[in-house]
Amino acid sequence: MSSVEFRKELFADERQDDLKQIGRPAIRQDIRGHVTGRTAYYDDHLFERLLHMRCARSPHHHARIRSVDTSEAARMPGVQRIVLAKDVPNNLNTLLSLINFGKDDEPLIAGTKVSYRGEAVAAVIAETELQARQAAAAIRVDWEVLPHVLDVEEALKPDAPQVNAVYPDNTFDYEPYDHVKLRFGDVHKGFAAADEIVEATYQMSPIEQAPMETCGAIAVPETADRILCHTGTQALFFSLGTTAKLLDMPSSRLHFVGGTVGGGFGGKVDSITEPMAVLGAVLTGRPVKFQWDREEEMQVGAPRGAERWVIRDGVMRDGRIVARSFTGYFDSGAYTRLSSYAGTKGVGHLPGPYSIPNVAANVFCIFTNRTPATAMRGFGITGVDFAIECHMDRVAERVGIDPISLRILNAYRDGDMKAHRRTAKNTALVECCQVVADKAGWRLSAEDRAASSLTGTTAERQAIPETALDEEGRIGERRAGRVTGTAPTERSTGRLPAGTRGRDHAAIPVQRPDMEILSERVGHRMPDPAEAGGAPPLAAAAPARPTPPAASPPPARPASASPPPASPPHAAPAPPPAPPRQPEPAQPAHRSEPTAPTAPARGGHDPAPPAQPKPYEPDKPFSRGVNRPGVSRFLTGRRR
Amino acid sequence: MPKIPVRFTLNEAEVGLFVEPQSNLLEALRRGAGDLSPKYGCGQGTCGACTVLIDGEPHLSCLTLAEAAEGRRIETTAGLAQGSSLHALQTAFIEGFAAQCGYCTPGMLMAAKALLDRNPRPSREEVIDAISGNLCRCTGYEPIVDAILAATEGRAA
Amino acid sequence: MIEIERLDDVARAPAPGPDVRVLAGGTLVMRALNYGGHGIGRILRLTDPALREIHSEGGGVRIGAAATMADVLAAPDLAALHPAAQVVGGPAIRNMATVGGNLFAPHPYGDFAMALLAANAQVHWADGRAEPIEAMLGARGRSAGIVAAVTVPRLQHSEFRFRKVSRTKPKGVSLMSIAAHLPRAGGRLGDVRIGFGAMGDRPLRATGAEQALSGRSLDPAAIDAACAACLDGLAPADDPLASEWYRRQVAPIHLRRLLEEVR
Numbered sequence A: 001m002s003s004v005e006f007r008k009e010l011f012a013d014e015r016q017d018d019l020k021q022i023g024r025p026a027i028r029q030d031i032r033g034h035v036t037g038r039t040a041y042y043d044d045h046l047f048e049r050l051l052h053m054r055c056a057r058s059p060h061h062h063a064r065i066r067s068v069d070t071s072e073a074a075r076m077p078g079v080q081r082i083v084l085a086k087d088v089p090n091n092l093n094t095l096l097s098l099i100n101f102g103k104d105d106e107p108l109i110a111g112t113k114v115s116y117r118g119e120a121v122a123a124v125i126a127e128t129e130l131q132a133r134q135a136a137a138a139i140r141v142d143w144e145v146l147p148h149v150l151d152v153e154e155a156l157k158p159d160a161p162q163v164n165a166v167y168p169d170n171t172f173d174y175e176p177y178d179h180v181k182l183r184f185g186d187v188h189k190g191f192a193a194a195d196e197i198v199e200a201t202y203q204m205s206p207i208e209q210a211p212m213e214t215c216g217a218i219a220v221p222e223t224a225d226r227i228l229c230h231t232g233t234q235a236l237f238f239s240l241g242t243t244a245k246l247l248d249m250p251s252s253r254l255h256f257v258g259g260t261v262g263g264g265f266g267g268k269v270d271s272i273t274e275p276m277a278v279l280g281a282v283l284t285g286r287p288v289k290f291q292w293d294r295e296e297e298m299q300v301g302a303p304r305g306a307e308r309w310v311i312r313d314g315v316m317r318d319g320r321i322v323a324r325s326f327t328g329y330f331d332s333g334a335y336t337r338l339s340s341y342a343g344t345k346g347v348g349h350l351p352g353p354y355s356i357p358n359v360a361a362n363v364f365c366i367f368t369n370r371t372p373a374t375a376m377r378g379f380g381i382t383g384v385d386f387a388i389e390c391h392m393d394r395v396a397e398r399v400g401i402d403p404i405s406l407r408i409l410n411a412y413r414d415g416d417m418k419a420h421r422r423t424a425k426n427t428a429l430v431e432c433c434q435v436v437a438d439k440a441g442w443r444l445s446a447e448d449r450a451a452s453s454l455t456g457t458t459a460e461r462q463a464i465p466e467t468a469l470d471e472e473g474r475i476g477e478r479r480a481g482r483v484t485g486t487a488p489t490e491r492s493t494g495r496l497p498a499g500t501r502g503r504d505h506a507a508i509p510v511q512r513p514d515m516e517i518l519s520e521r522v523g524h525r526m527p528d529p530a531e532a533g534g535a536p537p538l539a540a541a542a543p544a545r546p547t548p549p550a551a552s553p554p555p556a557r558p559a560s561a562s563p564p565p566a567s568p569p570h571a572a573p574a575p576p577p578a579p580p581r582q583p584e585p586a587q588p589a590h591r592s593e594p595t596a597p598t599a600p601a602r603g604g605h606d607p608a609p610p611a612q613p614k615p616y617e618p619d620k621p622f623s624r625g626v627n628r629p630g631v632s633r634f635l636t637g638r639r640r
Numbered sequence B: 001m002p003k004i005p006v007r008f009t010l011n012e013a014e015v016g017l018f019v020e021p022q023s024n025l026l027e028a029l030r031r032g033a034g035d036l037s038p039k040y041g042c043g044q045g046t047c048g049a050c051t052v053l054i055d056g057e058p059h060l061s062c063l064t065l066a067e068a069a070e071g072r073r074i075e076t077t078a079g080l081a082q083g084s085s086l087h088a089l090q091t092a093f094i095e096g097f098a099a100q101c102g103y104c105t106p107g108m109l110m111a112a113k114a115l116l117d118r119n120p121r122p123s124r125e126e127v128i129d130a131i132s133g134n135l136c137r138c139t140g141y142e143p144i145v146d147a148i149l150a151a152t153e154g155r156a157a
Numbered sequence C: 001m002i003e004i005e006r007l008d009d010v011a012r013a014p015a016p017g018p019d020v021r022v023l024a025g026g027t028l029v030m031r032a033l034n035y036g037g038h039g040i041g042r043i044l045r046l047t048d049p050a051l052r053e054i055h056s057e058g059g060g061v062r063i064g065a066a067a068t069m070a071d072v073l074a075a076p077d078l079a080a081l082h083p084a085a086q087v088v089g090g091p092a093i094r095n096m097a098t099v100g101g102n103l104f105a106p107h108p109y110g111d112f113a114m115a116l117l118a119a120n121a122q123v124h125w126a127d128g129r130a131e132p133i134e135a136m137l138g139a140r141g142r143s144a145g146i147v148a149a150v151t152v153p154r155l156q157h158s159e160f161r162f163r164k165v166s167r168t169k170p171k172g173v174s175l176m177s178i179a180a181h182l183p184r185a186g187g188r189l190g191d192v193r194i195g196f197g198a199m200g201d202r203p204l205r206a207t208g209a210e211q212a213l214s215g216r217s218l219d220p221a222a223i224d225a226a227c228a229a230c231l232d233g234l235a236p237a238d239d240p241l242a243s244e245w246y247r248r249q250v251a252p253i254h255l256r257r258l259l260e261e262v263r
C-alpha cells in the first residue's frame, strides 16, 4: 500500500539504523474521533444566541472610500450591529510585527481605501447568516475608483499606482535596499568567461491552499470578562497576539481554543477571522461566528503568492555552470502578510543544490492590487525550485548534455561552499539523481553512476571567492527614477576580499525575557559571559531591549513598573480596557553592518541604534538537533 | 417569518425540529439536532463534506432544503458505529491511515457506506466513482480508496 | 424574506414571476440561497409526485421534469442517455439533480440538456405548451414558466454518442461536452444532430458538422469535413476552466474521437 521505499544502503555508516516509527504503520492518535465524527473543529461548538458576522467587500481592485452608508442595512431584520473601521481600536497591523519584522501596513477593516478586490469595508452582525448576508449586500459604499496595478514589474515603475501607503515604492523595505541582495563571487566576470549564456523567465500563479474547512472563528463572552475564541487557526498564539494587538486588549483577556484544524496548508496563519469574531463578541456581548464561505476562501483567503523568476546562467561547454544570477519578484498582493519572509527564505535557498562559483540575486517583495499572499507549504522555496529545475533542463538542452548528468556534474558535494557562505553538508542530490534515473529506466554513464556526494569537493569549491559588491537599489531610488534595472548590476562599487565569511546573527531579538532561547533546547552552545569575554548572553540584554510596538500585548506583569501613560480614548463604543502603553521601540537590537554582503533581511527601519549591549553572536553557527553525550547520534545535526 | 416544523429519523431516532424556512438540512442537523458530524465545506455541493444518506442514498445536506427532509430517513457518521463497536469502514479508515485532518472523513464514510450497502463487492473503479463527489485536500485519496476496499474484504471474512 | 411554497399539483401552478425560483433538486437554487439568495423573493418547491415519473409515450419516452439523473440511470428505456446522466456531478449530485433543472443550468453546466438537444427532445410546459428543446433553450432566461416534462424519441444506443471533456475525473465540470445522434440507413447517415455543451452560453448545435455528415457515409473524408466545420457559428468564451482559444483548438479533436469511435 505504501509507496515509500527506503534506501538504507546510502550513507549507512552515517546513520544509526534504529528507527522505531519511520517506515512502520502507525495509528493516528486522533483518528478515532475523525471516523466517528466526534472530532470537534472550531465550528463544532454550539452556543445559545449565536450571532453571525458577514463582511461587505470591495468590488474594485483599488479605490478610495468616500463614504459608507449603512442606514438601510442597519434597519434590516435581525441586524444587531454594523462594524466599521472606526470600531477597530488599533486598525493597523502586520503579522510579523509579533517578531518585530516589517511595518504595520494593513487594516482589519478598510477605512479610507481598499487595495484589493474583496477587501472588507464593513461587517454586519445579525441573528442568522442569511440576514447578515442580505444586510451586508445592502451596505452602500461611495467609491472613488483608483488606477490599479496587477503586475509585479509594472508596480516597480516610477509612475505606478501606489498600492500601500506604508510602502510608497511598492516594495518591502529590506534595509537599506528595496530588495534582498545575494552576492557571491562576480557573476558578470563569470558570464564573460562562459561559453554559453542561458536566460529564461519563469512565472508561477497564486495557489489557494483550499482547506476543506474554511477559515473561521467563534468568539464567546466568558465569565471573568474574558472572551473565549474557538478557532481553526494554524497559529494559535500568533492569532491570539494579533487579536490582542488589533483590539488593543490584554492577551490575558483572551482564551483561545484551537489546534484541531480542518486542513490549513499555510492558509490559516493570517489571523483575520479571530480578531473579527472577538470584536463582534465585544461589541454585542453575545457569541459571534465569523466564518468565510467558500467564495471568500478563494477570493480573499491569502494564497501562495505568484512569483516571477529570471534566471541567467553562464555555462561552459562541458556543462559546468560558472555563474548564475537571479532576479526574483514575489507578488505580495496589497499587504505584506508573510511575503517579506518568503523573499528572505527564497534567497537563502539560492542557487539551488548546485555548486556555482559566482552567484548574484536581487529579490523583490512587491505590492500589487492583488489578494495578499501568505504561507503555503514551502513558500519561498517551491516556486524558485520549479524555476531552477526547469532551467537546468534548458541548460542541458543548450549544451547538449543529459539533464540528469548535468545535475550530477553540478550538484553540491559535502564540503562545497554555498553562496550564502555556509559549508554544504549532508548533501545527497547525486544519489537522488542516481536512484531516480534507475527508477525511470534512464541510462546514466559509468562516471555518473560512480559519482558520490561524499567525494568531488576541491579546494576551489570550498573557497569563498572575492566578491563584487554594489549599492544599487536603495529604498526610494527606483520611485525617484534614479534606478530602473532590477537584475544584479554590472556596476560594482567595491570588492570583498576572498575568504570573507560574514557573520552569523540571531535574526530577531526576543520580545520578552521568558521567550529566551535555552541552549539545552536548541542545541548550539550559548556563549558563557565569562568565557566569551564580555558578550552578554541574550537574556542580559533584555531589560535594555525595546518593547514591540505600542499595542502588542503588554507583559502580564508589573506592579513594579512605573505607571504607564494613559492611552488615548478610541472610537469603539464598548472599548475593551486599554493596556498600558509601552515606550515606542527605538530600534531592534540586532543589526548587521550595512555592508555585509550576504546579510539576510532584517526588520529595522530606523536610524542607527543608540548604544546597545553588543549583539549576541553565537560562536558556532546554528545547527539543528542536540549533540549531547548519551543522546542518540540520530538526533544530532548529522545526516538523517 | 415563522419557523417550520420538520420531523425525520436521524440514525434511527425520531427528531422533530423547527427550522428557518430557507435553511438547509446541514444547518438543521448541526444546530437543530446537534449532530455535528456532517461538515460545512462549501455550501455549494462541490466538496462533499456534508454528505448524508437520505433513505439510504447519498445527498448533499447543504443543498437540501431542511423542510424537504420531512418524513425521510437520515443517516450520518455519528450513527455509523453500533454502540462501541465500529463499522467495518471506520476500522478500515483507522488502520489504513485514511484520514489526516479528518474534515472530509464523515462525508467520505457516508458516500462509501451508500456504495457498500448497495454493492458489497465493488471494484476499485466503482469505489473511485462513489467518492468522486467528496474532496480531500490532505492528499489522501489512495489510502481512502484502499480503506474502502479493505472494509469490503473485512465484511466477507 | 424569501417565501417557500409547495407545488403539489403542477397543473395548477401560478405563472412564476421574475423573483420566483422553481426548486427541483435544488443543487443550484439552494446554492444561491446559501449565498444570500439575492434576487430571489419566492420559491416554488416541486413536490408533485407525477413530475418524477418516467414512462413510454407514443414512439418515445416521457421524462418528468423532477426525475433525477439517478432516476434516468435506473430507466432501461433511456440507455442511450445514460452516458450523459452518469457524468453529471458525483453520486450525491446525481441523486438530486433533475432533468428539468438541467435545462436551466447555466454554462458550463447543462450536460444532460445538451444530450437532449442532440436527441431532438420536446419540452412540455406545465400550462400545456410544447416546443422543441432548441427553441426552449434559445428563449431561456426570457420566458418564465414551469417545465413539466421532456419527451425524447426512442434512440438506438448504437446511434447515439456522448462525450464529456473535463479536467478532473470521474467528477468534473465540462470544459466541453459533445453528443451526436447518428441515425444510419443503408450505409449512409440520416439526419445527423450534433450538440456542443460549454461552447457558448447554452447547449448549441454544431450545424456545420451536421451538414457535413447528413446523408453521407461516415468515412474519413466526411469526418474531416465535419471537424473542419464544427465550430461554424459557435463562439465559446474564456472562463476559468479553459480559454476560448483552447476550446476552439480541442473541439474538432474531441469530435473526431467521438466520430471515429462510431465507425
Ligand SMILES: Cc1cc2nc3c(=O)[nH]c(=O)nc-3n(C[C@H](O)[C@H](O)[C@H](O)COP(=O)(O)OP(=O)(O)OC[C@H]3O[C@@H](n4cnc5c(N)ncnc54)[C@H](O)[C@@H]3O)c2cc1C
Pocket: B044, B045, B046, B047, C020, C021, C022, C023, C024, C025, C026, C027, C028, C029, C030, C046, C065, C066, C087, C088, C089, C090, C093, C096, C097, C098, C099, C100, C101, C102, C103, C104, C105, C108, C109, C110, C111, C112, C145, C146, C147, C148, C172, C173, C174
Ligand atoms: C457539485 C456540482 C456538480 C455539478 N456537476 C454538473 C455536471 O457535471 N453537469 C451538469 O450538467 N450540471 C452539473 N451541476 C449543475 C446541476 O446540478 C445540474 O445542472 C442539475 O441538473 C440542476 O438541477 P436541479 O434540479 O438541482 O436544479 P435546481 O437547483 O432545483 O434549479 C435550477 C434552475 O432551474 C430552474 N428549474 C428547475 N426545475 C424547473 C422546472 N421544472 N421548470 C422551470 N424551471 C425549473 C430553477 O428555477 C433554477 O433556476 C453540478 C452542480 C453541482 C453543485
